[in-house]
Amino acid sequence: MPAHELFRQEDLRFEVDIDPLIEALGDVLPPDGLIVHEAGRRAYECDGLAAYKQLPRLVAIPETIEQVQTILRLCRDNGVPVVSRGAGTSLSGGSLPHPQGLLLAMGKFNRIREIDRGRRLARVEPGVRNLAITEAAAPYGLYYAPDPSSQIACSIGGNVGENAGGVHCLKYGLTVHNVLAITVVTIDGELTTIGAEAPDSPGLDLLALMHGSEGMLGVVVEVTVKLLPEPLTKQVLMASFADVESGGHAVAGLIARGIIPGGLEMMDGAAIQAAEDFVHAGYDTAAAAILICELDGSEAEVADQMAAVDECLREHGATRIQVAADAAERARFWAGRKAAFPAVGRISPDYYCMDGTIPRRQLAYVLRRISEISQAEALETVNVFHAGDGNLHPLILFDGNQPGQLAAAERVGSEILQLCVEVGGTVTGEHGVGLEKINEMCVQFSNPEIEQFHRIKAAFDPDGLLNPGKAIPTLNRCAEFGRLHVHNGELPHPELERL
Amino acid sequence: MIDADQTAAFVEQVAAAIADDQPLTIEGSASKAFYGNPTQGRVVSTLDHRGIVNYEPTELVLTARAGTPIDEIEAALADKGQRLAFEPPHFNGGGSVGGMVAAGLSGPARPYAGAVRDMVLGIRLINGRAETMRFGGEVMKNVAGYDVARLNTGALGTLGIITEVSLKVLPAMPATATLRLAAAAGDCHRLSEQWLRAGRPLTGMLHDGDQLHVRFEGTASAVEDAQAALGGEVMEASDAAAFWQSIRDHRHAFFTADERPLWRLALPPGVDPADFGGSVLVDWSGQQLWLRGREDADALRAQAAAVGGSATLFRGELPGVAAFAPLDAVKERLHRHIKQAFDPHGVLNPGRLYPQAEVS
Ligand SMILES: Cc1cc2nc3c(=O)[nH]c(=O)nc-3n(C[C@H](O)[C@H](O)[C@H](O)COP(=O)(O)OP(=O)(O)OC[C@H]3O[C@@H](n4cnc5c(N)ncnc54)[C@H](O)[C@@H]3O)c2cc1C
Ligand SMILES: Cc1cc2nc3c(=O)[nH]c(=O)nc-3n(C[C@H](O)[C@H](O)[C@H](O)COP(=O)(O)OP(=O)(O)OC[C@H]3O[C@@H](n4cnc5c(N)ncnc54)[C@H](O)[C@@H]3O)c2cc1C
Numbered sequence: 129m130p131a132h133e134l135f136r137q138e139d140l141r142f143e144v145d146i147d148p149l150i151e152a153l154g155d156v157l158p159p160d161g162l163i164v165h166e167a168g169r170r171a172y173e174c175d176g177l178a179a180y181k182q183l184p185r186l187v188a189i190p191e192t193i194e195q196v197q198t199i200l201r202l203c204r205d206n207g208v209p210v211v212s213r214g215a216g217t218s219l220s221g222g223s224l225p226h227p228q229g230l231l232l233a234m235g236k237f238n239r240i241r242e243i244d245r246g247r248r249l250a251r252v253e254p255g256v257r258n259l260a261i262t263e264a265a266a267p268y269g270l271y272y273a274p275d276p277s278s279q280i281a282c283s284i285g286g287n288v289g290e291n292a293g294g295v296h297c298l299k300y301g302l303t304v305h306n307v308l309a310i311t312v313v314t315i316d317g318e319l320t321t322i323g324a325e326a327p328d329s330p331g332l333d334l335l336a337l338m339h340g341s342e343g344m345l346g347v348v349v350e351v352t353v354k355l356l357p358e359p360l361t362k363q364v365l366m367a368s369f370a371d372v373e374s375g376g377h378a379v380a381g382l383i384a385r386g387i388i389p390g391g392l393e394m395m396d397g398a399a400i401q402a403a404e405d406f407v408h409a410g411y412d413t414a415a416a417a418i419l420i421c422e423l424d425g426s427e428a429e430v431a432d433q434m435a436a437v438d439e440c441l442r443e444h445g446a447t448r449i450q451v452a453a454d455a456a457e458r459a460r461f462w463a464g465r466k467a468a469f470p471a472v473g474r475i476s477p478d479y480y481c482m483d484g485t486i487p488r489r490q491l492a493y494v495l496r497r498i499s500e501i502s503q504a505e506a507l508e509t510v511n512v513f514h515a516g517d518g519n520l521h522p523l524i525l526f527d528g529n530q531p532g533q534l535a536a537a538e539r540v541g542s543e544i545l546q547l548c549v550e551v552g553g554t555v556t557g558e559h560g561v562g563l564e565k566i567n568e569m570c571v572q573f574s575n576p577e578i579e580q581f582h583r584i585k586a587a588f589d590p591d592g593l594l595n596p597g598k599a600i601p602t603l604n605r606c607a608e609f610g611r612l613h614v615h616n617g618e619l620p621h622p623e624l625e626r627l
Numbered sequence: 628m629i630d631a632d633q634t635a636a637f638v639e640q641v642a643a644a645i646a647d648d649q650p651l652t653i654e655g656s657a658s659k660a661f662y663g664n665p666t667q668g669r670v671v672s673t674l675d676h677r678g679i680v681n682y683e684p685t686e687l688v689l690t691a692r693a694g695t696p697i698d699e700i701e702a703a704l705a706d707k708g709q710r711l712a713f714e715p716p717h718f719n720g721g722g723s724v725g726g727m728v729a730a731g732l733s734g735p736a737r738p739y740a741g742a743v744r745d746m747v748l749g750i751r752l753i754n755g756r757a758e759t760m761r762f763g764g765e766v767m768k769n770v771a772g773y774d775v776a777r778l779n780t781g782a783l784g785t786l787g788i789i790t791e792v793s794l795k796v797l798p799a800m801p802a803t804a805t806l807r808l809a810a811a812a813g814d815c816h817r818l819s820e821q822w823l824r825a826g827r828p829l830t831g832m833l834h835d836g837d838q839l840h841v842r843f844e845g846t847a848s849a850v851e852d853a854q855a856a857l858g859g860e861v862m863e864a865s866d867a868a869a870f871w872q873s874i875r876d877h878r879h880a881f882f883t884a885d886e887r888p889l890w891r892l893a894l895p896p897g898v899d900p901a902d903f904g905g906s907v908l909v910d911w912s913g914q915q916l917w918l919r920g921r922e923d924a925d926a927l928r929a930q931a932a933a934v935g936g937s938a939t940l941f942r943g944e945l946p947g948v949a950a951f952a953p954l955d956a957v958k959e960r961l962h963r964h965i966k967q968a969f970d971p972h973g974v975l976n977p978g979r980l981y982p983q984a985e986v987s
Contacts, residue, residue, distance in 0.1 A: 552764065561772070
């Protein structure tokens with residue numbers, strides 16, 4: 129696998145004697161809470177990034193906070209690495225098991241403890257699905273704003289782990305903006321609550337630090353989120369453009385006018401075609417790009433904004449504008465965007481979903497480069513992205529049965545990420561670094577920065593037992609990647625299978 | 628000097644501090660010298676390190692050097708019809724953007740528009756090893772590495788000298804109106820919920836012990852609708868602006884006419900301010916209380932903690948009372964380790980945040 133040998137020697141430094149741990153855990157967990165047999169462990173060997181597979185030594189499925197505390201204490205005492213797992217939908221290998229370690233599956237923490245309609249907050253266990261929070265809040269006219277496309281499956285604990293975003297994030301923020309407090313178990317088995325129901329809590333902003341920390345600082349056992357009142361009105365419109373560039377200018381134009389839509393998403397021609405074939409949303413398949421724009425607020429606000437948006441889109445060369453007539457049509461407009469990934473799954477045997485963010489003004493250049501980069505590897509890319517915030521998700525199409533194509537797709541992915549950094553962006557907007565983008569972290573960060581990350585990690589977890597090998601590269605890894613890197617992305621012996 | 632990069636000089640100052648084991652006090656315009664626990668040491672001033680480095684209105688991002696006056700930033704934003712949505716407190720041109728982020732304080736719009744930490748996208752930092760580094764960046768979404776930018780927001784300069792800040796900025800609102808209404812302070816939460824659910828564009832709600840002041844900002848139609856629906860007395864636009872500014876910058880009589888120590892209470896929604904006694908100014912729909920006349924620090928902190936909030940001794944001194952509410956043992960240990968991770972020699976603003984948590 130290009131540049132990725134999954135775990136490196138230094139990540140496999142643990143000397144684990146698993147039997148005493150199994151025995152000790154047997155006293156703590158119910159019989160079905162500990163999976164030792166290989167067939168059972170198989171079910172956990174990968175997350176949403178299925179190209180990487182790794183069996184854990186052991187899977188623990190706790191049901192109580194006390195059990196989590198005991199498990200972590202035992203792992204610390206026995207020097208066993210621990211990987212937390214929510215729903216396992218990470219697209220960056222964040223919840224990929226460690227070969228020497230225990231996988232801590234939080235799936236049984238799936239209760240909504242409290243919906244406080246008056247104070248507009250929900251207290252939930254970390255395994256609760258993102259969408260389940262909104263479903264539970266809906267009878268009170270409330271919802272939980274961050275809505276990753278995986279919301280039907282992903283857990284709120286995993287959302288904290290990845291600081292997940294979604295369509296609503298331009299206006300309503302990411303997970304970090306919508307979580308008030310979390311209760312965490314440290315690797316020492318201690319329990320503490322970070323954040324508060326009050327705005328601000330004393331001390332350093334550990335709540336922000338925990339967001340996006342990919343299970344490397346502690347295990348989240350409870351989450352308190354803010355709920356928002358369901359907007360009084362919504363309106364969705366769809367605009368067609370003859371090229372992606374003018375769509376990009378239209379987005380800039382909207383923002384320059386002071387309009388922050390509830391959602392603003394773009395799809396390129398290939399994505400439009402794939403989505404239309406799949407869900408028949410009525411998309412304009414003649415367009416080179418479409419922009420889907422959702423406005424929300426009071427009747428008066430939405431009416432004002434609709435007029436301004438319409439004018440602005442026309443000014444920027446929209447060739448067609450469709451306004452959803454009712455809720456059903458709104459849902460249909462969105463259906464294609466939300467089903468873009470599976471739709472692409474139908475037109476290509478495999479695809480590899482990238483995630484990077486760029487300053488939006490670089491959009492046209494970056495899209496052109498993406499297509500050049502993929503053409504150089506004889507692959508195609510399809511683009512759907514969060515247009516409002518410059519978060520790109522190029523889908524690199526390949527056929528895993530063709531020798532070398534997966535490796536080629538990964539080379540394309542790596543080059544795209546480096547391109548994102550080159551234009552002033554970042555290697556991951558919302559999917560996390562995990563194992564997938566760990567080499568490219570060496571491009572974005574200098575050695576002192578990476579060392580600072582390691583020191584932060586050590587402040588929480590001195591022995592490095594929580595999710596080792598993920599998110600923050602070792603300097604050895606960077607040195608090696610740097611060496612490979614001088615060949616301008618060309619790896620030595622590209623013909624060799626590296627999985 | 629209006630536009631200058633002093634990073635190299637700061638690095639030297641930190642290196643020298645390490646070499647001769649002398650702590651540093653980081654200072655912007657020192658407008659907040661009163662805030663936090665006292666610190667001592669040679670002063671590192673950011674005031675000559677200023678200038679807007681990049682401002683991209685269509686990307687909603689502005690990047691500036693730490694010593695840039697908040698005023699200068701707000702003027703540049705206003706020019707393009709944008710603003711800092713969290714309304715940072717400042718004082719007649721006082722207040723630097725680095726100090727603003729390091730202090731982590733937000734003004735009246737905070738519960739409705741977000742806090743300063745919500746708008747911080749990236750920083751450049753010099754840690755206590757005299758290393759320059761950059762975390763986060765100029766894009767809205769970024770989960771590469773730990774969120775060190777937000778960790779330094781509100782850290783009061785104890786983890787590093789912030790040399791540059793990138794902020795998310797937002798469009799200014801086309802229309803605004805402030806109403807004065809007769810209501811009890813204890814009703815703040817209930818009323819603000821009622822209005823928010825009705826889609827009212829609320830961006831300020833303060834009870835001064837006498838009247839409720841409510842600010843709406845949004846499209847003209849939304850503001851007019853709110854005004855029509857609520858009634859009350861509409862404040863003159865310039866009076867309203869001056870009023871919110873006096874709250875933001877603590878120039879309102881509540882703050883200036885009283886010498887007693889000033890407490891800031893952060894509370895969950897729906898707590899009755901009357902429970903806390905003393906004289907109070909109720910901001911943020913009841914979630915931020917400014918309180919005077921309580922000297923029983925432990926009792927006050929216990930009372931705030933019991934409802935899920937906290938109490939900061941914001942201004943003034945009480946014998947033996949630390950500025951910030953104590954941490955539990957786990958968080959205290961984490962604070963100590965994090966301080967070590969950034970500033971192993973203890974040269975950066977030692978003691979300003981948690982003197983007790985810095986002893987290793
Ligand atoms: C089709 C599809 C669409 C997607 N769309 C989006 C999108 O729009 N936006 C987006 O942001 N993401 C998206 N994702 C990625 C993924 O769904 C998110 O990253 C999600 O937050 C992961 O949640 P999870 O419960 O599956 O976490 P997992 O995959 O189980 O874990 C993710 C990380 O969090 C850690 N973790 C999990 N639970 C805990 C816990 N209790 N305590 C501490 N650490 C924990 C893990 O160790 C791991 O590092 C998508 C994924 C798929 C498959
Ligand atoms: C409700 C309220 C009322 C206020 N009232 C007043 C008032 O009446 N008068 C007034 O002058 N101000 C007041 N302030 C606040 C203050 O004006 C702002 O927060 C201001 O932005 C602080 O900036 P400064 O440059 O003056 O910071 P300073 O006072 O210089 O510093 C504040 C803190 O940040 C640290 N710091 C400063 N710069 C950096 C940096 N570059 N890197 C790391 N750490 C740094 C300092 O060491 C210190 O810990 C008030 C704030 C609030 C919330």
